Amino acid sequence: MSEAAAWQWGRPGAASKPRERSETGTAFLFLLPSLLGLIVFLILPLLASLVLSFTNWQMLGKARFIGISNYVNLLTRDPTFYHVLWNTLLFTVEYVILNIALSLAVAVWISSLRWGKNLFRLIFFLPTFTPLVGLAIVWLLIFTPGGMMDWIAGALHLPIPNLLTNPNWALQAVVLVSLWSGFGYNLLLFSASLDTVPPSYLEAAQLDGAGAWRRFWSIKLPLISPTLFFGTVMTAITSLQIFDQVYALTRGGPGVATATLGFSIYRQGFGAYHMGYAAAISWVLFLIIMGLTALQFRLQRRWVHYDA
Amino acid sequence: MAAIIVVATAFLFPFFWMVSNAIRTNDEVLAVPPRLLPSQAHWENFVQAWLYLPFGRFFLNSAIVAAAVTLIVLVVSSMAGYAFARLRFPFRGSLFAIYMGTLMVPQAVLVIPLFLMMSRIGWVNTYQGLILPMAFGSFGTFLLRQFFLQVPRELEEAALIDGASRVRILVSIMLPLAGPALGLLALFTFTAQWNNFLWALIITNGNDHATLPLGLTLFQGQQGSQWNFLMAGTTISVLPGLVLTILLQRYIFRGLSLTSGFGGK
Numbered sequence: 001m002s003e004a005a006a007w008q009w010g011r012p013g014a015a016s017k018p019r020e021r022s023e024t025g026t027a028f029l030f031l032l033p034s035l036l037g038l039i040v041f042l043i044l045p046l047l048a049s050l051v052l053s054f055t056n057w058q059m060l061g062k063a064r065f066i067g068i069s070n071y072v073n074l075l076t077r078d079p080t081f082y083h084v085l086w087n088t089l090l091f092t093v094e095y096v097i098l099n100i101a102l103s104l105a106v107a108v109w110i111s112s113l114r115w116g117k118n119l120f121r122l123i124f125f126l127p128t129f130t131p132l133v134g135l136a137i138v139w140l141l142i143f144t145p146g147g148m149m150d151w152i153a154g155a156l157h158l159p160i161p162n163l164l165t166n167p168n169w170a171l172q173a174v175v176l177v178s179l180w181s182g183f184g185y186n187l188l189l190f191s192a193s194l195d196t197v198p199p200s201y202l203e204a205a206q207l208d209g210a211g212a213w214r215r216f217w218s219i220k221l222p223l224i225s226p227t228l229f230f231g232t233v234m235t236a237i238t239s240l241q242i243f244d245q246v247y248a249l250t251r252g253g254p255g256v257a258t259a260t261l262g263f264s265i266y267r268q269g270f271g272a273y274h275m276g277y278a279a280a281i282s283w284v285l286f287l288i289i290m291g292l293t294a295l296q297f298r299l300q301r302r303w304v305h306y307d308a
Numbered sequence: 309m310a311a312i313i314v315v316a317t318a319f320l321f322p323f324f325w326m327v328s329n330a331i332r333t334n335d336e337v338l339a340v341p342p343r344l345l346p347s348q349a350h351w352e353n354f355v356q357a358w359l360y361l362p363f364g365r366f367f368l369n370s371a372i373v374a375a376a377v378t379l380i381v382l383v384v385s386s387m388a389g390y391a392f393a394r395l396r397f398p399f400r401g402s403l404f405a406i407y408m409g410t411l412m413v414p415q416a417v418l419v420i421p422l423f424l425m426m427s428r429i430g431w432v433n434t435y436q437g438l439i440l441p442m443a444f445g446s447f448g449t450f451l452l453r454q455f456f457l458q459v460p461r462e463l464e465e466a467a468l469i470d471g472a473s474r475v476r477i478l479v480s481i482m483l484p485l486a487g488p489a490l491g492l493l494a495l496f497t498f499t500a501q502w503n504n505f506l507w508a509l510i511i512t513n514g515n516d517h518a519t520l521p522l523g524l525t526l527f528q529g530q531q532g533s534q535w536n537f538l539m540a541g542t543t544i545s546v547l548p549g550l551v552l553t554i555l556l557q558r559y560i561f562r563g564l565s566l567t568s569g570f571g572g573k
Contacts, residue, residue, distance in 0.1 A: 027400075030390060037443065123320060128549075134542045151341060265420075
């Protein structure tokens with residue numbers, strides 16, 4: 001990374017003033033399309049949704065500015081908000097921990113195999129580039145009352161109710177489907193990183209009597225920690241936004257047992273046309289994402305090593 | 309070795325179950341005890357599913373949207389990525405930080421104002437409405453900047469001294485070198501759009517502009533009890549991603565390491 005950092009900041013004194021001025025003009029032209037797109041389709045809508053969240057706009061009719069009423073209603077009157085918030089946070093915590101643990105464990109497992117490394121990595125990666133909605137519908141068939149899952153639970157005499165119709169279990173079904181369809185991406189990311197660990201480090205440690213666990217904990221883990229950090233941050237950002245699986249599997253049900261913030265925004269905005277209210281929920285979601293990401297960047301100093 | 313084979317086989321079961329149910333009669337779908345394979349293969353179910361709802365149309369719509377977004381992303385991000393990697397201009401660091409910050413913005417925050425904007429200009433249920441709002445994320449700029457930073461400066465310095473313009477350098481020196489990174493970005497963008505559901509759900513109504521994932525849920529809503537046809541439709545939507553992954557596996561495995569970091573501290 002040090003080499004890249006040197007390029008990034010440029011070599012001191014490499015440029016003379018006139019060249020810098022001419023580069024500013026060129027840079028502006030090069031950036032123009034992406035800047036325009038970003039402003040029109042991202043930054044303006046972002047600000048617009050903040051403004052909307054202070055109105056009672058309902059699609060038809062005039063919008064009225066109502067201050068922070070939407071937020072007050074959300075936090076004090078909405079009978080389902082805390083349930084929805086809890087679902088979203090529980091899903092995210094569960095999913096991120098299980099996803100990272102599973103993808104790291106399987107990546108280490110596969111990299112220790114003598115043959116077929118790429119084949120197994122490929123198999124677990126297969127769902128990644130296919131529509132989540134389609135995959136969720138396949139699982140819907142597996143989970144449907146009287147379907148494969150119920151039959152397996154019955155045959156093994158497991159005390160598991162039907163996952164999708166039970167309010168206490170439905171969110172776990174969403175976690176399971178998300179893990180199955182999503183952990184292959186991090187698996188591949190971590191595998192690529194594990195492959196760059198120099199074998200000489202591991203051999204040296206082995207000669208010094210370090211066991212497999214010790215080699216993993218003290219050598220591999222610190223060396224891949226930047227990738228692990230990247231994977232964790234990105235997985236947290238995407239899982240807080242969960243929508244597709246919920247829509248296809250449960251439509252938020254039974255009751256609000258699997259309704260998440262992403263699903264509530266859709267239902268309030270495009271089901272009930274409470275656009276202002278939905279915008280307020282979306283800003284709560286955005287604030288949570290920003291807060292969690294900032295927290296992760298603060299904590300990274302404790303465990304991420306860039307100069308190994 | 310045996311353990312991982314068992315795990316991998318179990319992992320693949322949903323794909324097997326999808327195809328196996330796509331080619332049986334609906335009575336056999338929920339048979340007790342479940343049958344792993346249909347008593348007879350009904351391949352004509354695919355034709356039936358195709359006729360129930362215009363899956364051909366959904367397929368085409370998905371392809372048009374994904375291809376158009378990919379094309380825009382490639383052009384726009386290589387220009388911006390090059391500027392951030394190689395050109396000196398004021399506020400470069402802060403502007404790049406803003407680009408990175410936009411990666412955190414959830415789609416759910418944007419869809420309501422975007423929908424409002426699209427309905428104002430009459431772009432609801434149009435291709436441009438499906439395509440343009442999805443084509444300007446900053447992930448591509450970030451990815452290509454990381455790649456361009458690793459290209460030795462000497463390669464373009466000779467051309468600069470000869471008086472070549474920056475456009476020329478980007479097109480004839482940098483882009484040919486960036487083949488793997490561009491390919492990876494194209495693959496990511498294409499599949500992300502092929503699978504994009506939320507925006508298609510909001511900006512289209514009816515079958516005309518529905519993409520595959522949306523078409524599946526429309527089918528689910530109308531013929532939800534026809535599991536065999538639903539599985540046939542699902543197979544149609546899942547297959548391109550599977551084939552692409554298998555064909556391009558080497559490429560994906562190698563390219564993925566390019567995306568694996570925030571590029572230092």
